[in-house]
Amino acid sequence: MLATLCQRNIQRDGRRLGIGKEHFVKVTHPVKEQRIRVTALDLQILRHHRRDCAVARAQILPPGFRRRPYKTDTAGKSAKSASTQAVCNVILATGSNSEATLAIYNFGSINIDHFYRVPHFPAPGETLAAENYVVGLGGKGANQSAAAAKAGATTYHIGGIGPESDWIVTRLAEWGVKTRHIARIEMATGHAIINVDKTGENTIVLFAGANRAMPFSLIESALAEAMAGDTLLLQNETAHQAEAARLARTLGLHVTYSAAPFDVSAVRAILPHITLLALNAVEADQLCRALNTTLDSLDVPEILVTRGAEGAEWRDRTGQRAFANAHKVTAVDTTGAGDTFLGYFAAGRDMGLTPAAALTRAGAAASLKVTRPGTADAIPRAAEVDSFLAQ
Ligand SMILES: Nc1ncnc2c1ncn2[C@@H]1O[C@H](COP(=O)(O)OP(=O)(O)O)[C@@H](O)[C@H]1O
Numbered sequence: 001m002l003a004t005l006c007q008r009n010i011q012r013d014g015r016r017l018g019i020g021k022e023h024f025v026k027v028t029h030p031v032k033e034q035r036i037r038v039t040a041l042d043l044q045i046l047r048h049h050r051r052d053c054a055v056a057r058a059q060i061l062p063p064g065f066r067r068r069p070y071k072t073d074t075a076g077k078s079a080k081s082a083s084t085q086a087v088c089n090v091i092l093a094t095g096s097n098s099e100a101t102l103a104i105y106n107f108g109s110i111n112i113d114h115f116y117r118v119p120h121f122p123a124p125g126e127t128l129a130a131e132n133y134v135v136g137l138g139g140k141g142a143n144q145s146a147a148a149a150k151a152g153a154t155t156y157h158i159g160g161i162g163p164e165s166d167w168i169v170t171r172l173a174e175w176g177v178k179t180r181h182i183a184r185i186e187m188a189t190g191h192a193i194i195n196v197d198k199t200g201e202n203t204i205v206l207f208a209g210a211n212r213a214m215p216f217s218l219i220e221s222a223l224a225e226a227m228a229g230d231t232l233l234l235q236n237e238t239a240h241q242a243e244a245a246r247l248a249r250t251l252g253l254h255v256t257y258s259a260a261p262f263d264v265s266a267v268r269a270i271l272p273h274i275t276l277l278a279l280n281a282v283e284a285d286q287l288c289r290a291l292n293t294t295l296d297s298l299d300v301p302e303i304l305v306t307r308g309a310e311g312a313e314w315r316d317r318t319g320q321r322a323f324a325n326a327h328k329v330t331a332v333d334t335t336g337a338g339d340t341f342l343g344y345f346a347a348g349r350d351m352g353l354t355p356a357a358a359l360t361r362a363g364a365a366a367s368l369k370v371t372r373p374g375t376a377d378a379i380p381r382a383a384e385v386d387s388f389l390a391q
């Protein structure tokens with residue numbers, strides 16, 4: 001249930017902010033007017049955002065939602081504050097007159113991929129001149145943020161980069177990713193040195209850098225702005241995954257986890273705290289073997305399995321299923337296919353599509369991606385996906 005919180009009414013609350021005090025904001029509900037109790041934090045957020053939004057909005061949380069209690073006061077009397085941590089009931093949508101939108105928070109890796117074309121791989125002690133050098137933006141996190149934003153979802157990337165990496169923030173922002181939760185820290189940006197020889201074979205040296213070094217407080221401050229119903233995306237290329245998932249669940253977020261790169265202990269730790277587990281076919285096999293189980297007996301609300309050219313399937317705990325065929329295309333580069341799929345799927349769900357419709361759109365986006373070389377750059381935008389689906 002969404003209600004519009006008018007700017008006019010925010011301004012009417014002319015009191016100065018005092019942390020710990022409560023303020024009232026008048027909410028214009030589609031059918032009735034209510035006063036909801038908001039905290040000083042809510043108002044700070046409102047005021048912070050009002051600079052770039054025409055209409056602020058409030059979400060009235062569903063009855064029975066306990067973590068972020070709200071109280072309405074239809075009589076208009078001041079209610080006594082129970083506590084100052086009482087809650088971000090008030091959220092904002094930027095842009096004018098748009099419906100309040102849910103958002104995706106992607107706590108994910110950012111990598112710089114350095115590709116060197118070499119005549120052969122260097123032997124111990126050898127100094128070798130590379131014949132060509134190309135740099136690209138990668139990392140499962142950055143790819144998924146790019147996909148979700150290109151798909152049209154409000155997408156915040158939470159992550160860390162080191163010095164001289166501002167171009168990454170610029171590029172993500174060009175794709176529509178909101179970048180203010182990307183921190184600059186005293187650690188090299190995660191990167192890969194990829195040597196590619198004449199036959200196309202490669203060797204890779206990977207340094208996780210800032211992806212594993214970023215502090216947990218980064219996630220806490222980003223999620224302080226999230227609201228129930230938003231989505232947290234996670235992959236296995238960062239620190240703090242299970243803690244981030246646990247925090248997000250306490251805030252009422254959906255939590256989607258890509259078990260990639262696959263590591264059974266990472267999956268084990270996070271499994272109790274996620275709502276959707278995303279796997280490719282290889283990871284699904286690895287997981288079932290490692291836990292000696294089947295996908296159907298895994299105790300997760302939703303599971304998504306992508307199967308390359310064979311498409312993808314989704315199932316939930318209640319037995320609902322959906323399936324999407326992959327499109328018949330000439331694949332030239334399948335890197336980032338899974339990330340494109342998941343970013344689009346999460347965006348589709350976030351924007352209110354059914355699982356089946358979200359799968360269809362994600363399948364089209366991923367199939368289109370594999371026809372193009374590159375990763376995040378090569379992820380198609382929503383308009384391209386729509387016209388591909390219309391063909
Ligand atoms: N050869 C292909 N032809 C068409 N679509 C593909 C192909 N490979 C991947 N895709 C699309 O990308 C999705 C993800 O691919 P998959 O290989 O399962 O993930 P990952 O990149 O994690 O290995 C598939 O579900 C499909 O929609």
Ligand SMILES: [Mg+2]
Nearest residue numbers: 280308334337
């Ligand atoms: Mg694959």
